[in-house]
Amino acid sequence: MAASYCCCSSTINLSTPFLGVRRRRRLMNLASDRCFRPMKVPPKVIALLWGPKRTAEQRKDNPSLGTFPLTGPPSENLSSAGVRPLEVCVSVLSSISKVPSKDWDACAMDATGPEKLNPFLTHAFLSSLEESNCAVKETGWLPQHVIAQDQFxxxxxxxxxxxxxxxxxxxVFDHSWADAYYRYGFQYxxxxxxxxxxxxxxxxxxLVRDCWFKDQVFSILVQAIKKLTEKYQLSSLHVTFPSESEWHKMNDFGFxxxxxxxxxxKNRNYNNFDEFLMDMKQSKRKNIRQERKKISIQNLKMKRLRGDEIKAKHWDSFYQFYRNTTDNKWGRAFLTKDFFHIIGAKMGDHVLLIVAEEEGVLVxxxxxxxxxxxxxGRLWGCLPRAYYPNLHFEACYYQAIEAAIxxxxxxVEAGAQGDHKVQRGYLPVTTYSCHYIVDEDFRRAIQDFLVHERDQVKQVMKLLNDSGPFKVGLD
Incomplete structure (x- = not known):
């Protein structure tokens, strides 16, 4: 869940020349998250339009981003009509509903392979966010999906x-970058x-189909979204949580x-939970067993529900749990109750809901x-004002491990935040993001900051891995 932040109160003279080392150093300091502190109240403003307004090209529905030629041997891979594709047309769509689900999912499947299917890339998941009014213009998430098609x-x-x-x-937090833009009179x-x-x-x-010219289509799409950034006269384009291979490729495009x-x-071919425990150091193994025993002592019953086993009452209860979590942590409830019902209907057995019951009541x-x-692992919550020691660890970590086995x-991906996960078998791994910053001075300043940040992240990961819970010698 994203934290909420507010700007610190220091002031910058907007007449400072945008030149030289001093400016870059100041911008780099502003790019650091030290410029922000947690707010004590949840944000009530959804859209933050900082800085002076700038004239931008009128945005139209489904704008074209151009037509690009394909190059390659004319004898290869003819279309169903017996003609080789010669060009790629790229355009923007204001809703994923304008793309047939079979076409979107074919791109997603080819991009990952069926053995590594990422369900969050599917038409079902993304359309659920739009249909439930979670990722829409009114919440500050205006869909601008890009699609590439051949001449057929x-x-x-x-x-x-x-x-x-x-x-x-x-x-992937960039609040301080927005603050830096604002302080210099720019609009982020x-x-x-x-x-x-x-x-x-x-x-x-x-997401590109597996065809002989897929590398060309990848390049065309990356250039197209950069072109869209400039077409709309925006400050930046951000690609968050891409694959490592994409992360490396985008470096060549100026990201x-x-x-x-x-x-x-990580599942080391375990047959059961006890086998996993035997790979851990004795003290960590003992601690986990003690934590799990406390669940039965509290008269709690754990259940793992999939597909049709998840009823409307389960989603209604889970939404209450979710809202309790967001309210307690001063976060904004991004997801609506409808969203959970829709993914339950659309995604079937891809959804696993782990619940805890006390005397037949979901808690x-x-x-x-x-x-x-x-x-x-995505979301967790419990009844308001309820306290069950170690239930969070059981529901989110240990039940997930058992299910994966x-x-x-x-x-099992348990997400970010929480060093306590390490002692329960979840080790740190690297995640990636790519950022195309239009303004050259800001781009250089942020690049300097990212170099230092990268060194810090690597150092923290090494320390956590060195103090890990597993026996020596496990890969």
């Missing part, structure tokens, strides 16, 4: 893209965001590279999504 209208690639008027729900918002809304899960972002950290559990739950080789999945 065959869909060759798609990009989940949003025009954003704030930085909430992204999990709106910006373009290529991501899965409210979902810090790594996966492909440029700044940033890394972060999450906690994942807590954890939402997970099942992918091709990964269990994705049972489903023969390779890993």
């Amino acid at each position: 209208s065959n869909v060759l690639g798609v990009v989940p893209l949003y025009l954003k008027s704030h930085s909430y729900g992204e999990f 918002y709106p910006k373009l965001q290529c991501c899965i809304p409210f979902t810090p899960v790594t996966g492909e972002r440029i 700044l590279q940033r890394i972060g950290m999450q906690y994942h559990w 807590a739950g954890a939402l997970n999504i099942i992918g091709g080789d990964t269990l994705y 049972e489903l023969k999945l390779k890993k």
